[in-house]
Amino acid sequence: MGDDWNDKNLSKKRAKAGVIGGLPVGMKFDREQGKKLQNFLEPLCIEFYRVLKPGAFCVVFSQRRLYHRSTMALDLAGFEIRDLLGWKYEGQAKxxxxxxxxxxxxxxxxxxxxxxxxxxxxxxxxxxKPQIEPMALAQKPKFGTFVENWQKYKVGLLNTKETLDGKFPGNIMEVSKKSRHKETNEKIEHMTIKPVALISHLIRLFTQKGQIVLDPFSGSGSHGVAALENERGFIGFEIEKKYYDISLKRLNKTISR
Ligand SMILES: C[S@@+](CC[C@H](N)C(=O)[O-])C[C@H]1O[C@@H](n2cnc3c(N)ncnc32)[C@H](O)[C@@H]1O
Known part of the structure; x- marks a missing residue:
């Protein structure tokens, strides 16, 4: 939503929940916002591309109004856009x-x-009523065929045995927002905390045991918890000390379980 994401600004917005700059949430249209997001993401996507192995997946959560901007940044960095995924949740009329x-x-x-x-x-x-958070599913171009790429790098194929509902995995993933509180068993630790069940599903679909999951905006560390629970390694970046400390606590708790 721009480069002014920090805890102080978020708290200010939270205090005025429902209204931003005198307009109802979601109604403030600023064309510059999309451009700024894309400018912010473009150099990051180049780095994601650099560190991933050929055939590896990059999943970027976005916002319904700005999804196209995140996808463009991935596309421009050289990724193949494979799909639009959606996290489906209960939603609240706005x-x-x-x-x-x-x-x-x-x-x-x-x-x-x-x-x-x-x-x-x-x-x-x-x-x-918003009920879906979109994600871009991008893939770094493969080396040769899917099989050749697999033999060399062990990435690039989808684990179709992984399922949320007993059926073939679909691009719409229904996971309750409420499951977040059950998992942490505490008050909400982050304004935009993701359910571990959702991230676990993504990790099992697109990676193998022993591989490394990178979350460059790790917040309260949900992706790290999901990675460790699924026997993957984890690298996370978090700029706010407060969230970094929360994620360390959650990761240590996961390791000791
Ligand atoms: C959308 S939240 C992630 C929430 C996380 N998925 C969870 O479940 O808790 C994004 C996080 O990125 C952090 N962040 C923003 N800019 C950053 C930067 N330049 N480097 C590292 N972290 C950053 C924010 O402090 C925030 O906690």
Whole structure:
């Protein structure tokens, strides 16, 4: 969402939940936001490309309105865009009624206000209940065929025995947001904490035991917990000491289990 992501800014936004810059959340359109995100991601994607083995996967969580920007950054770095994945969760309706603005409009008479409110009954800002967080599934180009690449690097194929629902794994992955609290058994440790069950599923789909998972924005360390639980190695980067400490605690707890 820009390069001003830090704990202080987030806390300020949280305090004013529901309204950002006088506009309802999700309604603030700033074309520069998408460009800034892509500019931020482009050099990172070049580094992801550099450190991954041929055929290895890179999964980038994004935001529905800015997904195309993250995908472009991956594409420009040389990755093949393999799929659009979606984390499906319960969602919470966020669309806003216009009644408040109509009532405050000095240009309208009381009758006009009542008529307009009646006319707009059920009509709200264009925000469907968000129930999906998109991810770009990118792959570093392979060396030769899938088999040749596998023989050389042991990556590049999908583990189709891995499933969330007993069926062939699909690109829509339904995992409850509520499972996050059960896992940590504590209060929410991070504003955007991911369910370990979801990350475990991704890790089992795209990597093998003993391989290394990299999360360059690791927050409270959910990806590390999932990696260790699935017998993978883990490298994480986290800029905020507070979240780094939380992730260390969670990783140590996972190791001692
Ligand atoms: C979306 S959150 C990750 C949440 C994580 N998936 C979890 O389950 O807790 C992104 C994290 O990236 C961190 N971050 C932002 N810029 C960073 C940077 N340049 N280097 C390392 N971490 C950074 C933020 O502090 C934040 O905790």
């Amino acid at each position: 669309a806003f009624s216009q009644n408040h603005f109509i009532k405050k409009d000095k240009k309208l008479s009381e009758d006009e206000k009542q008529n307009l409110i009646a006319e707009l009954e059920g009509l709200k800002t264009p925000q469907l």
